Amino acid sequence: MTSDSTSLAAVAALDDDLRRTMYEFIRRTARAVTRDEAAQSVGISRKLAAFHLDKLVDAGLLTTRYEHPGGLRRVGRTPKVYEPSALDVQVSIPPREPVLLAEILIDAVLAETPAEPAGQAAHRLAHERGRHLGHTERGNLRRTRLGPERALTCAQHVLERHGYEPTRDTPTHILLRNCPFHPLAAKAPDLVCGINHAFLTGFLTGLDAPAVQAALTPRPGHCCVELGVPDTPTTPATDQPACTKDHPPT
Structure with a gap:
């Protein structure tokens, strides 16, 4: 949390x-x-x-x-x-999302079948969780058209709430400076980074932003995934209208 x-x-x-x-x-x-x-x-x-x-x-x-x-x-x-009270207090600096990862892994173990091992199930379930998050966010937007830059602006606000610490380095690219699943990602990078990639890919699918892609590009000190529009020139970022102006904060 x-x-x-x-x-x-x-x-x-x-x-x-x-x-x-x-x-x-x-x-x-x-x-x-x-x-x-x-x-x-x-x-x-x-x-x-x-x-x-x-x-x-x-x-x-x-x-x-x-x-x-x-x-x-x-x-x-x-x-x-x-x-x-029933309040569950958890404070982490930088932010972490161990509960999200645990829920995906538990659901994957329970859903495991001979045709779908737990690792594959985890990727599928992570994609579904992300797609649900993106679909919910998309439903909060009043305007129907969602261009790449506006989609990235919305993604930036949502992922900030989930501890990714996104940085908009260009209008069409977002760096994620924090891994919400660290240090577990360091113990099983193939598994956890794959789940993270599936989650963010699902989020973009639910957001209905086909021009934006989640790319698995591990680098030291950052999340293993970056969001951006492929094959676009790198130019300094400009301020974008916040998607939180289009819907109530969640």
Whole structure:
């Protein structure tokens, strides 16, 4: 998973030692925790504990409700209790997409047949995942015609969200400065780079951009794939209208 504002906010909330210790205490407890219990776990006042707990709630790390500890009905005001949310926080710099790769590989193993080994299935499924992504993006565009330069502009915005760190070095060419599947790609380059190539080829297919190709061109310090229009002269890139202006951000 690439870094996003939610994950970064959650990490920032845990930078405080007291807050992090309370959060770890709540995660270890097999039930919802009151403010008093959270305060006692780190030796601070109930009021200060409430401040830190609210910060964790605002960051999406905790959820709240009102109930008596142990579920027993008691006389008096029902206290607010805290428990961990389902938020899965993963921050990586540079961005990585291990979950996408894992899902493709798992699906390939499950789909394996004598006629289609897992490696072939992985390439097919990666192409399908990419095609679905491109098709979704294409459906968000209002204008019907998608020329090569505009297709590359749209691809640049989408691939930025997926951690490829694209750079538009010419109007008809994009370098991908980051491999979202590193370091796994280094362990099995033929397999992982093939999956990556199939994914990006599928994306361009779904985007309906036949003039743009995903070329497998490994180079040190970059993704193994580049996007571009074949046999076009190299000229300095010019600013292109962002495709995000044509549809709501995803």
